[in-house]
Amino acid sequence: MIKKLVGLGLASIAAMLFASTASAQGVTKDEILIGGFGPITGPAAYIGLGGRDGLTMAIKEINAAGGVNGRKFRLIFEDDGHSPTRALGAVKKLIDQDKVFMIFCAAGSNATVGTIDYIKAQQRVMYVSFASAPAVTFPFSSYLFRGATTEVPRYGELYSEFIAEGLKAKKVAVMNGREEYPKNEGNALATALKDVYKVDVAARAEFNIGDKDFTPQLLAVKNSGAEVVAFFGNPAEAAIAMRQARELGLKQKFFVGATMVDKSFTLAAKENAEGATGFSLIPFLPGTPNPTLQAWEAKWKKEYPNLPVGRPNVFDVMAYTDMYVLAEAIKRAGPDLNTKSLIAGLEQIKNFSSSPLAAPITFTNKHHIGNLTLTVMEVKGGNWQPVGWKPSRPSEILKRYE
Amino acid sequence: MTITIALQLLIAGLSVGSIYALVALALVIPFKASSILNFAQGELVTVGAYAALVLTALALPYWVVLPVTILIGFVVGLFIERAMIRRIMAAPEFTLVIATFAIGLIIKSAIRLYWQDNLFTIDNPLPFGSFRVAGVVLNPQYLWVIFCTTMLVVCLAWFFKFNPLGKAMRAVSQSQEAARLMGVSVERVLMISWGISSAIGALGGILLAPIIGINPEVGHLVLKALVAAVIGGFTSLPGAVVGGLLLGLIETYSGAFFGSTAKNILPFVVLVVFLLVRPYGLFGRAPLVRI
Numbered sequence: 001m002i003k004k005l006v007g008l009g010l011a012s013i014a015a016m017l018f019a020s021t022a023s024a025q026g027v028t029k030d031e032i033l034i035g036g037f038g039p040i041t042g043p044a045a046y047i048g049l050g051g052r053d054g055l056t057m058a059i060k061e062i063n064a065a066g067g068v069n070g071r072k073f074r075l076i077f078e079d080d081g082h083s084p085t086r087a088l089g090a091v092k093k094l095i096d097q098d099k100v101f102m103i104f105c106a107a108g109s110n111a112t113v114g115t116i117d118y119i120k121a122q123q124r125v126m127y128v129s130f131a132s133a134p135a136v137t138f139p140f141s142s143y144l145f146r147g148a149t150t151e152v153p154r155y156g157e158l159y160s161e162f163i164a165e166g167l168k169a170k171k172v173a174v175m176n177g178r179e180e181y182p183k184n185e186g187n188a189l190a191t192a193l194k195d196v197y198k199v200d201v202a203a204r205a206e207f208n209i210g211d212k213d214f215t216p217q218l219l220a221v222k223n224s225g226a227e228v229v230a231f232f233g234n235p236a237e238a239a240i241a242m243r244q245a246r247e248l249g250l251k252q253k254f255f256v257g258a259t260m261v262d263k264s265f266t267l268a269a270k271e272n273a274e275g276a277t278g279f280s281l282i283p284f285l286p287g288t289p290n291p292t293l294q295a296w297e298a299k300w301k302k303e304y305p306n307l308p309v310g311r312p313n314v315f316d317v318m319a320y321t322d323m324y325v326l327a328e329a330i331k332r333a334g335p336d337l338n339t340k341s342l343i344a345g346l347e348q349i350k351n352f353s354s355s356p357l358a359a360p361i362t363f364t365n366k367h368h369i370g371n372l373t374l375t376v377m378e379v380k381g382g383n384w385q386p387v388g389w390k391p392s393r394p395s396e397i398l399k400r401y402e
Numbered sequence: 403m404t405i406t407i408a409l410q411l412l413i414a415g416l417s418v419g420s421i422y423a424l425v426a427l428a429l430v431i432p433f434k435a436s437s438i439l440n441f442a443q444g445e446l447v448t449v450g451a452y453a454a455l456v457l458t459a460l461a462l463p464y465w466v467v468l469p470v471t472i473l474i475g476f477v478v479g480l481f482i483e484r485a486m487i488r489r490i491m492a493a494p495e496f497t498l499v500i501a502t503f504a505i506g507l508i509i510k511s512a513i514r515l516y517w518q519d520n521l522f523t524i525d526n527p528l529p530f531g532s533f534r535v536a537g538v539v540l541n542p543q544y545l546w547v548i549f550c551t552t553m554l555v556v557c558l559a560w561f562f563k564f565n566p567l568g569k570a571m572r573a574v575s576q577s578q579e580a581a582r583l584m585g586v587s588v589e590r591v592l593m594i595s596w597g598i599s600s601a602i603g604a605l606g607g608i609l610l611a612p613i614i615g616i617n618p619e620v621g622h623l624v625l626k627a628l629v630a631a632v633i634g635g636f637t638s639l640p641g642a643v644v645g646g647l648l649l650g651l652i653e654t655y656s657g658a659f660f661g662s663t664a665k666n667i668l669p670f671v672v673l674v675v676f677l678l679v680r681p682y683g684l685f686g687r688a689p690l691v692r693i
Binding site (some may be wrong): 023041043049156205206210211212215219223236240244246249264267268270307 | 417418515516517519522532539541613622623653654657658663665
């Protein structure tokens with residue numbers, strides 16, 4: 001009998017140990033292995049390069065300060081080339097081959113959507129820093145968290161309110177790229193404008209990544225009589241389109257998607273960017289004369305002395321601050337770190353800002369949309385500057401999670 | 403569609419087409435001389451754009467940057483031919499094409515090592531902005547590209563018709579063996595043809611930089627240039643120009659009438675249909691075989 005009980009006890013301990021080890025892939029007593037991916041080549045490299053470097057710098061700082069609960073972070077970062085298939089390949093490699101504990105997604109929406117089903121099937125946590133694709137947080141999944149960026153319907157709410165109430169536009173033209181992020185944001189805006197504010201979407205024009213000429217789309221916009229042109233794409237396309245718009249005599253104000261509210265856009269579009277408006281995901285953009293930001297930029301430049309004009313960009317800041325959110329959650333998860341305790345740790349994050357550079361992040365066990373606070377900016381004198389406009393309409397997107 | 407819009411689209415189509423024409427010209431020259439299709443041509447455009455970026459950063463005026471960039475392109479072309487192409491000339495054509503593809507990847511990766519994929523631009527070199535003629539907006543930067551392409555075609559036509567080196571290139575393109583027997587240094591001719599082609603690519607790079615920006619993917623438009631060259635007949639210089647302009651017009655008008663999806667599909671549909679009707683392109687001729 002005693003032998004049986006001892007045997008049963010040993011079996012239970014072994015099972016518990018096995019379970020703990022199985023769920024704590026990538027975690028040792030002194031290290032947490034994180035897999036990161038994002039586009040460091042291709043048309044959206046401005047996203048992934050910033051993501052990778054911001055993330056790396058935060059990890060270096062956290063490790064230098066002793067790590068979290070006695071463990072230091074190690075990052076393996078893969079390039080997804082802004083492609084969903086390459087992103088899936090990268091995530092499979094990170095989880096199956098490199099045996100990482102969790103994934104930090106520094107990719108755009110286009111690539112991110114390719115990985116979601118696999119992440120859910122593998123039951124690994126993926127912390128998404130930039131992608132606004134709806135599928136990340138809706139329908140709800142315990143394993144997917146959205147950090148610095150927000151969900152597409154929230155963009156739709158804010159964009160439409162600002163254009164209808166802030167810019168007082170009655171007719172709007174929407175130009176968007178055909179890939180995931182610009183298409184989603186263009187659709188969300190058009191729907192909210194029509195349904196909520198009864199604003200006429202006078203023209204919808206699409207384009208492809210890498211297009212060099214926007215004359216047909218701009219002529220359609222011009223003939224529509226729209227008072228505001230909402231543009232969703234990459235800075236390279238926006239720079240050409242806005243130059244051509246001015247050449248073709250379009251006097252309308254341009255509103256751009258949150259991805260372009262960054263130096264990469266103002267540097268590429270130059271004087272044609274003047275007067276453009278858009279929402280920033282962080283309170284201060286690189287280049288703003290804010291002491292905290294300037295101190296951070298000085299630190300960044302010391303870390304990356306040879307990088308070109310335009311960096312650090314908004315993605316450096318978002319990945320950097322999101323890594324601190326993640327570190328805080330891991331700290332709250334306690335010494336027994338596994339997927340379950342990490343989810344519990346993340347869901348304890350409430351109105352958390354790692355520094356004044358970051359928007360406050362909140363996760364609950366009902367929704368994993370971290371950031372619902374965005375700031376309106378306008379290009380003045382070649383730089384993005386806060387406008388001071390605040391939304392007054394309460395957000396309704398959390399209702400669907402109740 | 404009003405007349406003004408139709409004319410505006412015409413100008414836009416010709417402007418984009420002139421870019422394709424320029425790169426197509428650079429593809430055709432080494433092909434005429436050596437029958438090698440240079441898949442690194444797009445990256446040679448990229449080299450020109452980055453050379454212009456570096457020289458502009460040194461605060462050199464555009465009129466100095468322009469010839470120095472072309473010279474850099476010429477030297478890069480000579481180097482590629484001397485260091486690699488000449489050594490594998492005896493290999494099958496397919497191997498040579500893949501080798502040029504590899505050269506392109508090496509160039510692109512080397513650029514990424516320093517500049518990564520960040521987007522850069524250089525200022526409009528012309529001292530005036532866009533202007534209107536009869537309600538149609540003209541961008542001087544595009545006019546500058548069209549002017550340079552036209553001058554280039556004129557210069558190349560003169561070069562191939564009257565210059566001894568140009569004549570030697572034509573001879574080499576007809577028969578390397580016969581040219582050699584006539585005292586032509588085939589190796590020298592091939593090396594210079596690569597230099598010229600690369601210099602044209604670099605010219606394309608500096609002309610495009612203020613219009614479409616600079617990043618390692620600038621050379622991606624070589625695919626469109628290939629289509630232009632095939633439509634033109636691939637061995638014909640005027641054919642490359644006409645093919646480029648035609649492609650630009652098809653893209654622009656199909657985009658205006660049928661949307662952005664058609665803009666990407668229709669040029670290739672036209673290419674396939676065109677080749678079914680004229681397999682040797684607009685200005686190409688079927689090789690004559692004496693029986």
